[in-house]
Amino acid sequence: MSLKDEEHIEVKHLEATAVSTGLSPEDLLFLRDFPQERRKAVLWKIDVRLVPLLALVYLFSFIDRANIGNANIEGLSEDLNLSDSEYNTCLAVFFIPYVLFEVPSNYILNRFKRPSRWMGSITMAWGVVMTMAGMVRNFTGLLIVRIFLGVTEAGFFPGAVLIVSKWYLPSETQTRIATFYSASALAGAFSGLLAAGIAEMDGIGGLEGWRWIFLLEGIMTVLIGVLCFFCLLDSPALSTSWLDPDEIRYLELRQQADPSRRSAQDTKNKGFDKDALISVVTDWQIYLQAVIYWSNTIPNNALKFTMPKIIQNMGFDTTRAQLLTVPPYFAGAFSAFGSALFADRFTWRMPFIAIPQLLVVIAYAVLFGLAGDIQNNIGACYFAVVLACIGLYPINPGGNAWTLNNLAGPTKRAMGIAYMVCLGNSGGVVGSYIYRDSESPKYPTGFGTSLGVVVAGFASCLVLDAVYKLINMRREKIDMDEIMDRYTQDELDRLGDRSPLFRYGL
Incomplete structure (x- = not known):
């Protein structure tokens, strides 16, 4: 074959690819030839x-929602005269507005030209609320603060996942999500360290040590919110100070060339997209992903609020108990990041969610069996707490990346990831009630519920992977000519991930 014939074939291939991606042949050549x-x-x-x-x-974010557990062993419940049920209600009520406001927040964020403005505003807002927690005088005051904390924190995590999806391709997302999600594990570690140090301020200014925990950590959050206004990335087109024109063009074109970005037309400037919302609410995969999410949120939120108390039951004083919460969270952070590296490398999510879930099952089986005599089983029970963190923290980054990869179109992706996180975080309400002081130190409800929900998440993970494979196999068998005869290109775009041309990521 002559060089001229080869060039002719390449031009024809580029023209065909241009039709399927919406890019010009010149753009495709630029994308293909951009140096590695x-x-x-x-x-x-x-x-x-x-x-x-x-x-x-x-x-x-995680320090501010979970530091109530650290404050509690420093005397919060005693000073505010909280009963066990009132304390648990303050834990649970956070999650109600947190769940309700996630989807609206992501919808608003998706319409912002500069995401940094929205993210900076909500961060400053919850920092102010956290600071006010240091001034509460009774159950009602604490309850109101926890409600407003849920409202203001609701948009951050789904918003952060959405921002990652706008800068990275599907195969690159889990490592990045896991990197910042690992901060939630480190939050547990730093929360214990900060609480142990700040609690030494007890009596300064006439304030109890637990009040200083809320006050100082809230002020730090406000300052970080200000930082977001100036430092959080918005879009390649608005990043000319550190990206050259070719880099901006490359980043924009590779997003346009990704089939899942192009599928399902973007209605960003057309007002509220009712069809996208219906597509999200009726999408079967989101509900299986939510069960997987519950296998993290129910045991994890419960453990965050209760770990200092569980360790204190082993016979340690409050300061030692605060410090001993640090190693489990560090182990969880390393586990989340390492798992994500392998998941992105092999582009297969299921094993790197299911294996950590099995570790959590083992951990809670040990705690369920031995915690009743915890002071004679300190080593085994503390190891089980560490093992639980190692298993819990890879689950959510894997589930979020898996969901992002399988929602086509920017509007559905924005709503879908928020809706899935919304459903998943509703498990925080359950997690707030399953550890009861009256059951200490055995906590059969807490450990038993955690064990059961992780088993359910493990089953959902296997089912989801199997169904994705089955659907992909069926779509592979459909003849391309039959598809083009049956649908217009516009109809295929609107079908999004339900299009016969779409392949689910495993």
């Missing part, structure tokens, strides 16, 4: 600017 070393360099530029800041904000 420059691709790595531009991703590194994004990584160092975006991921650390998201991790920092998420770190304080």
Whole structure:
């Protein structure tokens, strides 16, 4: 074959690809020929600017929602005269507005030209609320603060996942999500360290040590919110100070060339998209993903609120108990990041969710069996707490990346990831009630419920992977000519991930 014939074939191939992606042949040639070393360099530029800041904000997000557990063993319940049920209600009520406001927040964020403005505003807002928690005088005051904390924190995590999806391709998302999600594990570690140190301020200014925990950590969050306004990335087109024109063009074109970005037309400027919302609410995969999410949120939120007390039951004083919460969370952070690296490398999510779930099953089986005599089983029970964290923290980054990969179109993706996280975080309400002081130290309800929900999540993970494979196999068998005869290109775009041309990511 002559060189001229080869060039002719390449032009025809580019023209065909241009039709399927919506890009011009010139854009496709630019995308194809963009040097590999420059691709790595531009991703590194994004990584160092975006991921650390998201991790920092998420770190304080989790510190601010979970530090009530640290404050409690420093005397919060005694000083406010809280009963066990009142304390658990304050834990649970956070999740009601948190769940309700996730989808609206992501819808608003998706319409912002500068996401940094929205994310910075909500971060500052919950920092102010956290600061006010240090001034409450009774159950009602604490309850109101927890409600407003849920309202203001609701948008951050689904918003952060959405921002990651706008800068990275599906095969690159889990490592980045896991990196900033690892901050939630580190939050548990730093929360214990900060609480142990700040509680030493007891009596300064006439305030109890637990009040200083809320006050100082809230002020730090406000300052981080201000930082978001100036440092959080918005879009390649608005990043001319650190990206050159070719890098901006490459980042924009590779997003346009991704089939899942093009499928399902973007209605960003057409007002509220009722069809996208219906597509999200009726999408079977989101509900299986929510069960997987519950296998993290129910045991994890419960453990965050109760771990200091569980360790204190082993016979340690409050300061030692605060400090001993640190190693389990560090182990969870390393586990989340390591699992994500392998999941992105092999582009297969299921094993790197299911195996951690099995570790959690083992951990809670040990605790369920031995915690009744915890002071004679300190080593085994503490190891089980560490093992639980190792298993819990890879689940959510894997589930979020899996969901992102299988929702086509920017509007459905924005609503879908928020809706799935919304359903999943409703498990936090359950997690707030399953550990009862009257059952200490055995906690049969807490450990038993955690064990059962993780088994359900493990089953959902296997079912989801099997169904994705089955649907992909069926779609592979459909003749392309039959598809083109039956649908117009516009109809295929509107079908999104339900299109016979779409393949679910495993």
